[in-house]
Amino acid sequence: MRICIVGAGAIGGFLGARLALAGQDVTLIARGPHLQAIRDHGLKLIEIDGRERVVKTRATSDFEEAGPQDVVIVALKAGSLPAIAPRLRALYHAETSVVTAQNGFPWWYFHKLPGPYENRRVELVDPGGVIEANIEPRRVIGIIVYPAADIDTPGVIRHVEGERFSLGELDGEKTERVRILREAFEAAGMKAKVTPRIRWETWVKLWGNLAFNPISALTRSTLEEICRYPLTRQLARTMMQEAQTVAERLGIDFGIKIEQRIDGAEKVGAHKTSMLQDIERGRPTEVDAMVGAVAELGRWMDIPTPSIDAVYASVKLLEQRTTL
Structure with missing residues (x-):
């Protein structure tokens, strides 16, 4: 499975390293000294027990160079997502799934949610609707991130605590794509569950x-x-x-x-x-x-x-x- 991590910082780097070490075809989107260090020396992951593991995988700041992916995991801060959303289109093919791993109230919350607020947009998390315009809701898999990690130095991620993630379709269905993603997380040594109650x-x-x-x-x-x-x-x-x-x-x-x-x-x-x-x-x-x-x-x-x-x-x- 081709997986692109957009924002290979603390949590993105942790996910990217674990998934690549488990054999997934991972591309990291990063920038600055962090990107250069990954290119020069690989991405180092320091586990909770002190073990150091280094993975060599593709790393770039160019979305076009990364090309179409099966899964795109966006691990940027919530406020960075509107600016980056149009560039994500270079990573899509017809069936690409997008997992937006941000803290706070998610931009997709009211999509596929029957009731008086169905499809309504929360302006503070998606100003002007730019995210929705560039990440079709059908692509979205919800995620709740519980681990903590830090960037020790450029190219070095320290896992601080936790390995638990929750994944879920917006309509609560247990689809094949979310099952495959859960299995990829688990094969990478993370605890992942599929929940019908992601909201x-x-x-x-x-x-x-x-x-x-x-x-x-x-x-x-x-x-x-x-x-x-x-x-x-x-x-x-x-x-x-x-x-x-x-x-x-x-x-x-x-x-x-x-x-x-x-x-x-x-x-x-x-x-x-x-x-x-x-x-x-x-x-x-x-x-x-x-x-x-x-x-x-x-x-x-x-x-x-x-x-x-x-x-x-x-x-x-x-x-x-x-x-x-």
Whole structure:
């Protein structure tokens, strides 16, 4: 199977290395010193147990050079997807599947979803509809990413934790293409399941991220610090309650209580969220997809989200001041 990883950074590099080591025909799309290091020395993956494995595979910044693929895994930040979407067409043949592995509320959420919002677009995650215009919904396989990884140095990916992924068709069907992709992930040593409830799982992950990530970025605090300090714990609780009201209007039943979700985050320990890491490194955050999108949904439904709105505005200003 020909698989292209668009954005061979931390998670993209981890996926690309694992899949290539398992014998898949992998092409990496990268740029700058990271791309040059991969070309010169191969892509090195440092596993959790310290093992170092190097894979030599095609790497380029040219989508035309990469050519048509069977599966395209887009592992860029959510905010980068609109700009890159038109270039993805060079990677398609008639049956190419596209897996968009971003944090936050996915641009495809309302496609194939019967109800009052069917096929409606969330402007903050797909401004002007450019993503939908260049990734036909029929190509999309949903994915939830749970592992964490870092780029140690250009060309070197460090696997930090986790190997679990969830995959799912937007209509919940267990198709042949999603079965084949699951088997490829599993052959590469990852834990993958096919879920008929990809939207529910999206909300379960987003539910915590929309609170903990921005609070972490604003306060420069770890998960356990946020959860143990009464005022930030209460803020997270309030934001999650607002989000729960929005999600329930869409038919989502989380199945667990907010306190259980917060307790679970606390147990992760002294972990810096991805949004905090982005702020520290002067990079754009995924606050639009993680936080702003839920506020936008609230406005659709006339559901007030005052805490989410305030935290979103604060992170947007912080991002403007710190982005290089």
